[in-house]
Amino acid sequence: MRPSLPESHGSVAVSGSAIRRFIAFLGPGYLVATGYMDPGNWATALAGGSQFGTALLFIAVLSSLMAIVLQALSARLAIGTGMDLAQACRQRFPRSVSFVLWLIAEAAIVATDLAEVIGTAIGLQLLFGIPLAIGVILTALDVFLVLALQNLGFRKLEAFVIALLIIIALAFAGQLILAQPSMAAIAKGLIPTVDIATNPEMLYIALGILGATVMPHNLYLHSGVVLTRQIGPTVPEKREAIKFAVWDSTIALAFALLINGSILILAAATFYTRGHHEVAELQDAHRLITPLLGTVLAAHLFGIALLACGLNSTVTATLAGQIVMEGFIQFKVSPVVRRLITRGLALIPAAFVTIWAGEALTGKLLVLSQVILSLALPFAVVPLVWFTASRRMLGDLVAPRALSFVAFAIAALILALNFKLLFDAVTG
Incomplete structure (x- = not known):
């Protein structure tokens, strides 16, 4: 089967000492981590922190x-297997099933792109005063950023x-220092509560956080992207590659958790504790x-x-x-055409909402996009x-039973939470 991203497939050499080989695998995890802190994540974390504290x-x-x-x-x-998840689905499932899965995956990417369009446009508005509707249209230009980066090489x-990501982390570190959150409230927030399952509003935000964190795309x-590394053909070489790739993604996702937690803690310390319980709009958060x-x-x-989150998410969504x-x-289409198609599908609802309703509904649209992802x-x-x-697919590399x-x-x-969300929506 023809590899995806053929221009980058196997383009990163893996050689030398164990440390050098591990360093060669660092990177894909941070591309993945970007999706865990996109503008849609901000909206759900702000809504959750302002409404329910920590x-x-x-x-x-x-x-x-x-x-x-x-x-x-x-x-x-x-x-x-040497295949990405989409290729594995195409190989293992009937064409009709594979086609439906493709449509669902495309819908998830459009929902992701919708969050990036709105988030980037809001970032441009907040920093440079560009009107929101114009900012939405300007986000279409980021396709050239993606193309330029791919031409420079995957590394x-x-x-x-x-x-x-470093800029984002430093920005949130500064905000948390200014907010001075309660460590007792943070510790309390790490303990689960039954309200998450019994309160439909809290469940809705919780599913939004889930959809914004564990994202299908x-x-x-x-x-x-892990197949951009030159992986040896033997089982020991593949075992080592799996180990290094897992360490890469685990470290990167732990970093993403710090960012996500910081957004929620910032909202709780800044808005919830001061009685501002309905802050779901990014503009309101910036103003307050x-x-x-x-x-x-x-x-x-x-x-x-x-703005940094919006730009980063643009690259990974493409x-x-x-x-x-x-x-x-x-x-296969060129990255430019592919980006224009997905960005066009996201621009239509984003432009409609921002032109027709102004800023009032952008936060709700962001949260809705994350629930769609869930x-x-x-x-x-x-x-x-x-x-x-x-074992038929992976042989000796099959996942351990405990895993x-x-x-x-x-x-x-995930299935149970989604069923509960749909049940609450149908029954009111």
């Missing part, structure tokens, strides 16, 4: 642990993403953060981090879209868990 911090931690397990399986599948693209992305924290620096840091399209239907998630998770538990059991439990939990 009560949903446990969900952020649980979601990140689930993500670590699932991304480890994604790397294992790619290295063990350069990874370096760009990591540099922006990231499973396809990781399984594709200066008077509440007493310095305009906090607002500038907020805007810089938001790569995921290429992997999904090339893997499922073996249809509903699409089982259609990527179930095949992944099934494939990696199959497969945990993965099946995660898949069951």
